[in-house]
Amino acid sequence: MSTSAAAPPPLQAILSAIANAKPRPGRPAARLLAVSKTRGAEAVAALAVQGQRAFGENYVQEALPKIAALRALGLEWHLIGHLQSNKAREAAQAFDWVQSVDRPKLVEALARHRPPEAGPLNVLVQVNIDDEASKSGCRPQDVPALAQAIAAQPALRLRGLMAIPAPDPDMARRRAAFRAMSALFDTLAARHPGVDTLSMGMSEDYLDAIAEGATMVRIGSALFGPRPPKQEKPA
Numbered sequence: 001m002s003t004s005a006a007a008p009p010p011l012q013a014i015l016s017a018i019a020n021a022k023p024r025p026g027r028p029a030a031r032l033l034a035v036s037k038t039r040g041a042e043a044v045a046a047l048a049v050q051g052q053r054a055f056g057e058n059y060v061q062e063a064l065p066k067i068a069a070l071r072a073l074g075l076e077w078h079l080i081g082h083l084q085s086n087k088a089r090e091a092a093q094a095f096d097w098v099q100s101v102d103r104p105k106l107v108e109a110l111a112r113h114r115p116p117e118a119g120p121l122n123v124l125v126q127v128n129i130d131d132e133a134s135k136s137g138c139r140p141q142d143v144p145a146l147a148q149a150i151a152a153q154p155a156l157r158l159r160g161l162m163a164i165p166a167p168d169p170d171m172a173r174r175r176a177a178f179r180a181m182s183a184l185f186d187t188l189a190a191r192h193p194g195v196d197t198l199s200m201g202m203s204e205d206y207l208d209a210i211a212e213g214a215t216m217v218r219i220g221s222a223l224f225g226p227r228p229p230k231q232e233k234p235a
């Protein structure tokens with residue numbers, strides 16, 4: 001039944017789907033962030049030789065050895081998972097982007113620990129747009145103050161917004177969340193000239209996200225295959 005030998009590699013197929021997607025008027029073509037959580041350094045290197053440069057990781061501890069092992073490739077690393085304040089120093093040293101900034105304490109900690117020789121750390125404000133259950137992301141009304149705090153830090157560079165809408169099976173409701181993010185992004189970009197990135201959309205909904213205004217989509221399983229189920233912690 002499988003005809004995978006004839007199918008293009010997922011990276012090329014996804015890149016052409018992104019290239020063929022019609023962006024929202026006024027938005028640049030979307031960039032692909034390859035989400036490499038749970039994947040080994042070899043899997044990342046295999047995509048890197050095909051030309052993929054930007055990779056996303058959820059956990060600082062899992063990412064550090066991969067980043068170190070692949071340093072010679074000059075890849076761009078994005079932290080997309082919830083960041084605890086006590087990991088801010090390592091995150092500020094190892095990553096090029098942190099997409100999960102959602103509180104003032106993190107802004108200060110990342111700025112304090114960013115090594116000057118590394119240049120400013122690119123930062124997205126994570127917004128909890130509709131997921132009541134999630135403890136990550138600031139409220140939409142908190143975005144202006146948080147953005148102001150980031151913009152005031154020379155060690156940080158405010159680039160935009162990130163969101164993980166609730167995985168609602170009703171795509172119309174997911175699209176409404178993407179649309180709300182897009183409006184927030186437009187307001188932010190009007191106030192902050194360096195803002196150019198709206199990170200939203202994953203394997204299942206990235207084309208909808210682009211249609212609503214995403215400039216960066218974060219794709220894991222559609223690129224690398226299904227993730228292994230989460231390990232139960234030993235009792």
Ligand SMILES: *Cc1c(COP(=O)(O)O)cnc(C)c1O
Pocket residue numbers: 035037058080081164202203204218219220221222
């Ligand atoms: C895991 C993850 C993704 C990728 O999810 P897929 O459904 O595998 O594409 C994107 N963004 C965040 C924040 C994630 O944690």
